[in-house]
Amino acid sequence: MNVPGIRTSIPSQVNSLGSTPQQNALKDVGKTFDSMLQSLSDTQKTSDDLMTRLAAGEDVDIHQVMIAADQADISFKIALGIRDKLVTAYQEISRMSV
Numbered sequence: 001m002n003v004p005g006i007r008t009s010i011p012s013q014v015n016s017l018g019s020t021p022q023q024n025a026l027k028d029v030g031k032t033f034d035s036m037l038q039s040l041s042d043t044q045k046t047s048d049d050l051m052t053r054l055a056a057g058e059d060v061d062i063h064q065v066m067i068a069a070d071q072a073d074i075s076f077k078i079a080l081g082i083r084d085k086l087v088t089a090y091q092e093i094s095r096m097s098v
Contacts, residue, residue, distance in 0.1 A: 036082070040075045047072035 047068040054060045 033082070033086075036079060040072075040079050043068075043072045043075045 047065075050060055050065045050068050054062070054065050
């Protein structure tokens with residue numbers, strides 16, 4: 001009597017169907033966070049450049065320097081708040097029992 005072997009692996013179509021929405025959501029969150037960090041970096045760079053030019057004695061509007069510094073400060077605080085929320089969400093998920 002010939003008994004066919006039992007397949008021990010899940011077909012790739014079934015495996016990819018179950019994890020695709022989560023993977024896509026994770027990629028979207030990662031892309032969003034990356035773009036936010038790039039924007040923060042650009043804001044910081046602009047602020048640093050204006051402050052360096054002001055310190056060097058170049059003709060720079062002091063109002064623009066202060067606005068750029070405040071924008072960089074606010075952007076940094078927002079990034080820290082988002083990071084804290086992501087860490088809290090991760091901790092909550094890790095505490096869930098399966």
